[in-house]
Amino acid sequence: MALQINATNPEHPALLLELPWHLPLEEWPEEYLVPLPRGISRHVVRYARAGDEVIAVKELAQRPALREYELLRDLDRIGIPAVDPLAVVTGRSDTAGEPLESVLVTRHLGGSMPYRSMFETTLRPATMHRLMDALAVLLVRLHLAGFAWGDCSLSNTLFRRDAGAYAAYLVDAETGDLHPELSTGQRDYDLDLARVNISGELLDLEASGALHPSVDPIEFGTEICARYRGLWEELTRTSVYPAGKYQYIERRIRRLNDLGFDVAEMQIEHASNGDTVTFVPKVVDAGHHQRQLLRLTGLDAEENQARRLLNDLESWMATQDDYAPGDPLGARPEVLAHRWVREVFRPTVRSVPPELRGPMDAAEIYHELLEHRWYLSERAQHDIGLGTAVEDYIRNILPKARETLQPTAE
Known part of the structure; x- marks a missing residue:
């Protein structure tokens, strides 16, 4: 059988052909590989370079490779945070003509870390709580979309910094199934698997001495259930x-927006006696602040980053002479937003030397600068200004943080 590359982009097959598909992944020469931290996987996984892109290459049988490729494409179409599928390579064989396993190729998620790499320095319990929050949000989003994961765990998730919190991305969809809607039993099965898997992973970390002594692996595994159920209840409950x-009703919608979700459709029913109104959010989409920021500025950020940037944008707009909400002669929000990107956001981010940024993207850098400005202003008891905060951040914070910001190879 001849080598075949099924790809989402017509440019990718040519780039991928340069890689040594005649070798098992374990034998790929260092010249093709990129030294990035890898999580635990039942399959052989390597990071490699294809043109200007860093890709993750996973070796598995042909049928599950094709199935996972299609599932990841489905998740991408419905806007679920997951790794981006690029191609499936089948028909591989070595120089002697012996068949080799197929390969699934995904795009490396920039700035992301597998959980074990995060535990190289013992994580504080507060940070672990934020990881549980991120994983609970991801699982809820999957279930709202009708996706049963079948193997929710820390190992099958990548985490990326998101304005002091974390955003979780699905990295392994091999055991998943997409349905029009999930039953309570299907959701509970996923949740119970998550509890068992997370407790087991934390017990492994405890045995290796990488877990904070105050952390109980069993309690943290159970925590995902409580956080999931609280969020699911808030998103789906019927209100009278x-x-x-x-x-x-408006207050309930705003509360959902604050959680990062949009109500795209709702059902409102009046009681027969006219005394009460029943409200049910019918379709709840995640990424409320992401979409708002993208519409106003063209910036694509994580949800918490987008919320923080929007707050700064609104504060800045209020200082502009031509900002007059409701006044047809005033500048439109979109005009002011693009001016903010051009005059504030981009110059501020560009003032941070690239060699000091580590894996942080532009939105995370700007969030860090806003946090530093707040801290210095609190200490000085007056607003010190963004320029001063940037100078102090570059001089005193980034050099010390560089080691922890940059991922290390295994």
């Missing part, structure tokens, strides 16, 4: 309000 109190 007094008739005429439509501000309660």
